[in-house]
Amino acid sequence: MTTSLQELLAGWITGQRWFAGKGRAIDDLSIDSEIEIAGGDPALLHLVVCVRQGDRRTRYQIPVGLREWLPDRLEHVRIGRCRRDGREADVYDALHDSALTAHLLEGMAADHAFDGLAFHRADGVEIDTSQRSLVLTAEQSNTSLVYGDTYIFKLFRQLSPGTNPELEIITALAGAGSSHVARPYGWIETTLEDEPTTLAIMQEYLRNANEGWSMALTSVRDLYASADGMPAEDAGGDFAGEARRLGVATAQVHRELARAFPTGTIEPPELKRMTERFRRRLDKAVAEVPLLGEHADVAAEAFDRLGDLGHAVPVQRVHGDYHLGQVMRTMTDWVVLDFEGEPGQPLAERRALDSPLRDVAGMLRSFEYAARHLLADHPDADGLEHRAREWSERNRAAFLAGYSEGGGRVRGDEAVLLRALELSKAVYEVVYEARNRPSWLPIPLAAFR
Template sequence: MTEFLTGWIRHQRWFAGKGRPIDELTIDSDVELAPGLRHLIISVRQAGARDRYQLLLGSDADESARFKPAHIGDGYYDAAYDACLTGTLLEAMAADRDLGPLRFRHLDGVEIDTSLRSLVLGAEQSNTSLVYGDTYICKLFRRLIPGINPELEIVTALALRGTHHIAQPYGWIETDLDGEPTTLAMTQEFLSNASDGWALALASVRDLYASFEPSASEAGGDFSGESFRLGKATAQVHHELAAAFPTEVVESQEVKRMTEEFRRRLANAVAEVPELGEYAHVAEEAYQRVADVAREIHVQRVHGDYHLGQVMRTPTDWVILDFEGEPGQPIAERRALASPLRDVAGMLRSFDYAARHLLADHSDAEDLRPRAVEWAELNRSSFLAGYSAGGGHLRAEDAVLLRALELDKAAYEVVYESRNRPAWLPIPMAAFQLDR
């Protein structure tokens, strides 16, 4: 079977070792969940490093032929795509069942409807999500990192506090890896009547570009009201996170060390994308201002990867998703305390992206660029006003740190776009050219 798995796994969207030869693949754990359904934990060794992945394995030759995209070989297939088998996950969570080393659990006080059939959502990079009816979404973390997933930790804590701006958690699956309880999957409320924040923002930008109105606030797709409400929701979730988890105060000397880390990342970005060098002084000056006024900073648990694609607009309010942080980072780093302004900076960068990315191949890009800048500034200011109205701390001196955090994020984006989407490189480069 390992031969089939080796050939199959290298082509999966969520496999982190693409483009490198697989030295060895072994099966660390093989648990029967139900007749015809097994749960595997697979170790893949490449260039001396090991990554572990999980797989729901179906073993019916007829079903393997039916699920061609999930076909592995010799009658085996990825059973995440088999709705006749995946109900086992809900049933085990509802019953708090232990199956070998796997522990299925549900949140106290919730009931799980085990009659629903699943459907796999497409286009995910690092996970596989199963939607059960229009009620639950179960996220399988394909690449396994020892430790409790930050998203499970955060949403369960916020749910216990009655926080409104999250999707209700229902259950999870865990095991032990390297002696640590490790999250394999989690099930939450599926927001079937919600709209993605990125899609809503883009609709607003398209309306603006097609409008004859003189300003973004007068165009038919004005988004600033939603930006205000999103800012308010963000501040309220930050408040709940500070109440649910420990907080700390970072002294001025540590703040100065943080600015040195900003400078190091900027230098690396310039080395990889030399055209950034012309504008590096803008970031250097912003970082120096932080060091000059260095004072204590309050830090807490934050989202860690906050942007318009991580929020959903329901009929009543904004809901924040995906609290797992940057998926490629170690869990300890994703759980680390940070200034809540890190999330604010991430969302401000997202407004710039929403405003500008449609210009990448637009025939009227030069004429529309001022409108893009206006849209971004309107929604940035509305978000910040909402954040303040929601109780977010935005004192005058916080603007210095916020600007530095934005430019640190933009330096990361410059490298990312240079490697992956060169046509989008002007978007983060513009962050160093605007006077803010």
């Protein structure tokens, strides 16, 4: 009996890192769209599939390769074997085959349009189609390819109708001359539910840049290895100067976003509703993680102060998922990546206006994680606690100083909002760590002390 392509995909998709429905059975998988990008052997198909799990339906994008016989180098991405167009063929994840991903680069360079699939080249750029691709393996929710050392191509696996906020933002900021985004080279889109929908984005690959998270961890390790009592500023690898420069860059990006997109305000009644949402989330978190109850009054007081603000709060487009893993240090400045927001949230929510202090709060929490996560399984965790606190306080202060220097506001009532946003983020982290990494639970709990 021949296995159908749908059956193969239904068995394969649950094991992929980017599949959002883990732990629940698949009731049905259907192919909503099938477009042949390249024929022959190997052939390249672009699929949009719909997975039904109970009352939840989720669309995924899957570029599929077809070969009469799969070479050994591609066995690790085999999906299965099925009969198509009167012949047997091996089916596999096409993004791992540079012979097929070359068609994606060529389509973008030529502004190629298929039936239902459109490739776009950014204005004023040329694309070198000789570059060969390599899949990056670190991502959870998307799949990225690096073409040579020139381009990074991010394909969004889970699809929602509409333009991805990352494409909107990097196109607008790059067009305004921002030095804090990687240059866009092109994108792919289709139509879902009568809306243009972003499938993939290609940008400049920052080959000589360093990730903020890695730089911060190096600094923390240096401090932990230094003589006890040595000030953080004297330990090799002090990060505070970079934290300040990152604060400046963050404020500049927020100013650029405010110029490029509409802005607005949150009025006091909405602030009260926000406070009520924070309180409900806190109550649920305490019920699930009773240890948080010892410190819940700290968060409750911060939320109450936010609810008492009697004036409007400015809102604008923001990053939405800002942390040290989303920034890269080039030879000249900090560059911000991944403006798509939290991938699990609805597209309208990720594009909504918000306080720029939400990004600031996310980065402050990231500094706290960088300082403390190495203590999770450290034999001398108690002895190094004061060093973690010293590193966190020093770099948080430097970041905030830079943010103010760059034109961001964190004084007076802004500080009340920032504190509430940071503790709301920490409440979420408590629940997440309790469910997934219990040994990391002391990291978010430290925010309440």
